[in-house]
Amino acid sequence: MSKQKAVLSEEQIKTRRGRSVALAVTLGVLVAMFYVITIVKLGPGIMDRPL
């Protein structure tokens, strides 16, 4: 099997970094969003639920 690696151009590295940052931001927003949804939906009873 060839161990040759594709060499990315400056442009490709730049767009990949942009996509990575966008994905990281999206994941962060999703985590924050689900945290807020949980608080809003369960309200003050969040610590008072049957286990």
Add this chain to the structure above:
Amino acid sequence: MTMLEQTQGLHEDATDLGGRGSVSDYIALLKPRVMSLVVFTAAVGLVMAPGNQHPILSFISILCIAIGGGASGALNMWWDADIDAVMSRTKKRPIPAGKITRQEAFAFGMVLSFGSVLTLGLVANWVAAGLLAFTIFFYVVIYTMWLKRSTPQNIVIGGAAGALPPMVGWAAVTGDVTLVSIALFMITFTWTPPHFWALALVKNGDYQAAGVPMLPVVAGETATRHQIVLYSLLLLPVGMAPYFLGFASVFYGVGSAVLGLVFLGYAIRVWRVREGDAAKKTAMSLFKFSLFYLMLIFAGLLAENMIGLV
């Protein structure tokens, strides 16, 4: 070899691993301009619905509807890459431009579709989520994959997908479908044919080259002009329906009547001016006014609700 055949193999190469698309290319896949219309009409449905929903949940519901609408745009571009490459209006889209592969667009669209539907179900309710899933299914499978290439009635029936967002917004609050939300649906549904046929009159050559059986291509420009006037006539009472049904004030009633009459006026001009550049200009004026019409109708409903006129 036809233009279509030339573009058929577009980025279908299995060895093409993609990875060229920038963030803005992925945003373009979501059809941001269509998305803004979806967000606006869905927000009107949500605000008009009776009941109390936490503002944060309302905001996230709208976000889900927007992402669901964007996902169907991405799946539409995945399927239509071959004809998009032929038409001047669409050939700069990310797939025909070679920035994103069809597989990437498909994966992107599917992930966003499932993500938005499931999140809406959890945040609001499963009726709204079901309606959003139906909207995406209708736009991608019924309109894009089936009707668009097979019948000149494509945008009449397919228009249902674009008309559903206010019903989804309404259902996100109430969990049901009512006469009021159906009336909101009917406004966009009746508005869609004259809106798209006006554009089709201007871009007739494009659709012909791409082999899309739009009404002007199949039935001719005269028949299309008749249909535009008919639907514009129908839109007048449908646009006023919120007033007749008692969920908009007399101000809205008068405003929507005036807007509907102006719309009809533009349609009649399209019907009368049939030759040369003047014909294209009048069709383009109708297309532009139709966007303004829809925005004002929904803005009127939103404003009346927010200031408590109804």
